[in-house]
Amino acid sequence: MTQAKQPIIQIRNVSKRFGKVTAVDNISLDILAGEFFVLLGPSGCGKTTLLRMIAGFEMPTEGQIIIDGQDMSLVPPNKRPVNMVFQSYAVFPHMNVTDNVGYGLRISGVSKGEIRDRVAEALELVKLGGFEDRMPDQMSGGQRQRVALARSLVMRPKVLLLDEPLSALDAKLRAQMQFELADLQDKVGITFVTVTHDQDEALSMASRVAVINKGEVAQLAPPADLYEYPANRFVADFVGSVNIFEGKLTLDEPDKAAVDCPGLGKIYLNHGVTGPHGADVWVALRPEKIYLHVPGEGKAVRAAAQDAPDGHNLARGTIKGMSYLGDITLYEIQLEGGQMIRVSRPNLSRHDQEDFTWDDKVSMHWRADSPVVLLS
């Protein structure tokens, strides 16, 4: 696995401007061989432009893209060792499945026998055996996407680029394809680079995620780090759901820290944050990491909350909104200071959602390792 540490794509200070608009702003990052890399960001953040620059359809205004040790500045798309699965799939409508998948091999002059074998192998890989003679307009969107995948994989590229691969599929199929894509990547061992605006997609498939905001990398980390240790407010907010409160850092030592949040109360953390004392900071708290206190269970809850000094990591409020989602119930709670906080609660038993209702006064707590202090 030492080989897996090698960067296959090196992006060096790459910028792309369209007229006065800067789509990509001085991005540098390495994509490692064999990883499932995801570029995640809101629409218009520049992630697709970055992908298209790797494919060769756009040229960087500044900077350099190196694929497998070779500078790509003067290499046109048809000479790059990468292949792309387009958002619209771009399956050739006038060719059947076999001809679509074999297109690239035919172009590069591979012998007929080898084309037949490799096409069959690729179709098997994407579970499209038996569809050889179908025309694209006789296939569903999901099947066309498999054709596009096979058409790229059959070329055995060093890197497979996928532009919003799941955005056009319905929810059930999307969940299934997430697993299949990850499985496929594992099987073929090709580096996958995927663009998406869907954080679930990114978290479930990626080995590493680059969150892009306004043409810059906001954070580059494995999915769990992105969610549990967001680097800034943008990432905390974009990846998953979060409550963010402004506060002042009042205590910051190697093994503990405290933040005074006027909206939320006194926050205690069981680790240091290395921020300047008295600085303006933000505290991010995920809805699922807040426990609502059910009347009568108070004692047990207080026991659980004892990892913080008295009066810390506790809040009180009134339930103003509820949405029952089946597996969890989402509560909108107005804190005593007037601010709103979102709390989610798993429905561990069939009647859990009946524990609270609108206008209930509730108290809540969270563990000392749950809040994240953000400096920007």
Place this chain on the structure above:
Amino acid sequence: MSGALQDWKSQKKPFAAVVSAPVFWLALFFVAPMAIVWLYSFGQNAGPVDIEISGTLDNYKRATEWLYVSIFLKSFAVAALTTLLCLIIGFPVAMAITFAAPKWRPWLLLGIMLPFWTNLLIRTYALMALMGTNGYMNKGLAGLWEGASWLRTLVGMQPLEAWTPVQLLYNNFAVVLGLVYVHLPFMVLPLYSALDRLDKSLIEASLDLGAGHFKTFMQIVVPLAAPGIVAGVMITLIPALGAYLTPDLMGGTDSQMIANVIERQFKRANDWPFGAALSFLLIYAMFILIAFQSMRANKVKEV
């Protein structure tokens, strides 16, 4: 949508009211005159103005004489060459408009459409003014000739002989050039509409899979633009086949097309029955072309 259409069909009276006017118009001004001309083609002159419709086939027999068959064939050849040239010139133009920046596209299309708003006669005479022996084309060529001659004297060679203007007009070349000029927009517009509908990511996918620009053009762009190519060919070929003004004004004595012969029958020769027979032979030829195209279109749909 289909509900509304079905309503139309069930509401017979308003449907008839709306449809009767155009049907009446077509019957009176299209079907009736055509029927009369069709009847003439089976008749013979019975005096300076009278035509007796005797059911004779003599007019059609006469049309099979080599003189007329050869003009028919020549008209086909000229129209086919015109269409081919329009396709060769029009395809890059249509592609250029398709790939131009969106803000330029309406202006480029306007540039293609603009000649439509000028009378054909004026456009033809303008073109003739360019191509005459004293026209700008000859002046430009003369300038190049003199320049070349001067360059020869610079290197110590004999100067060229004096420039003799090239006869650009009144020959088959002029007819084809004039027809291409007139019919180019008919080719460009259907090609543009086909190329505009083409998903650009298909072209990128082809490049991505290793095809160069030429292979992408032949394997992806041309097959997918086929409906536009067929439409453009038909819409160019048919009017070019019946072209009258261009060969009349720009052609020489040997460049008349079938429409010129037909015109002569109706006017100078005052032989309406024969003119009618030639006209209908031309119409049948066009019908065959259109039938051929729709058969092909159905075939494409089945695949």
